Amino acid sequence: MTLMGLELPSNIEFTQEDDKHIRMHIEKPMENMQNDSAAFEAWALCLKAKMNCNIILSYQEYNCWDKSFYKLCCKQTHYMRFLYRLWKFSELMSEWFKIDVKCIADVEQFKRMFLELKANRQYINNTPINESETSKSNEHRDEHFVEKAFITAVGKEKLNQLLAEEKESKLKIINNQLPNGLFKGKLVGDIKELNRIFPTGFIDLWGISEKDDLCIFELKIDSNNHVGIISQLFFYANYCKDVFYDKVYNDRIQSYKRGYKELHNTVKSGIVSIKAYFLAPGYHKEINVNRNRIEEILNQKKDITKIEYKFLDYDYESIKEIVDTSVKIKL
Known part of the structure; x- marks a missing residue:
């Protein structure tokens, strides 16, 4: 239509x-x-x-x-x-x-x-219990290799360069695959299927900025440019506000995987805001044509919501070598 x-x-x-x-x-x-x-x-x-x-x-x-x-x-x-x-x-x-x-x-x-x-x-969120694994699904496999590339030392530097170009705060830490399931209850033992409220998805990339913002990234590769990137990041940002910014979260450190201890420590001391980044080499044409206006609409109440959205463009060629190395290791 x-x-x-x-x-x-x-x-x-x-x-x-x-x-x-x-x-x-x-x-x-x-x-x-x-x-x-x-x-x-x-x-x-x-x-x-x-x-x-x-x-x-x-x-x-x-x-x-x-x-x-x-x-x-x-x-x-x-x-x-x-x-x-x-x-x-x-x-x-x-x-x-x-x-x-x-x-x-x-x-x-x-x-x-x-x-x-x-x-x-x-309510209580679930936490990482092991290191993230590369998807066996062809649909997500290539995206996961790019995701893994950004959490290497070189990849983090590339991401910080991109943030600096947009006058955004640099990241102190960067991790991937933060679970965002939600369960009724307040104890770790309540994290079970009969108490589940939301299905468990994963925030592709997340980090803590030098200003103690919780930074989350919805990552796409150029073969996946659906408009749904907006809906995904919108949900993740609001989830992080209700769970981590407002400190109604799982503070029982069951594991130190994927940086959850650092997130826990930042939540305890107080997250300043949620920074929600779209991260892709290109976007759906209906987003591209009015991208700045969409960003402006999303951010009209950022001082109240404590959530700010921004579109970022990464150059795949700048991280291709890191991605190729990850692929060789996995294969």
């Missing part, structure tokens, strides 16, 4: 009511948030940046949710993550993005339940 020159996915229903009002309908809210068919934040931002329109979103409700955070199936945990994203996005973009009144009940219910858990420190 094309709308005002914007190429939109066929599996999200878009209805243009007039020049300034658009309706979006998500048929499958349980899908992976990086899929074009589920990345509502990304498409909403692309539309807003291009047309300066107001958006109302509706979705197919998941009727099997019993309004609890107990014994959720896999689809239900994806639905919980969808409700969380929709709550956070509608709150941040409230001037122009609304949830259809017919669909708001589940979002409000989730919000009440989540905030109650947070107030009572009754």
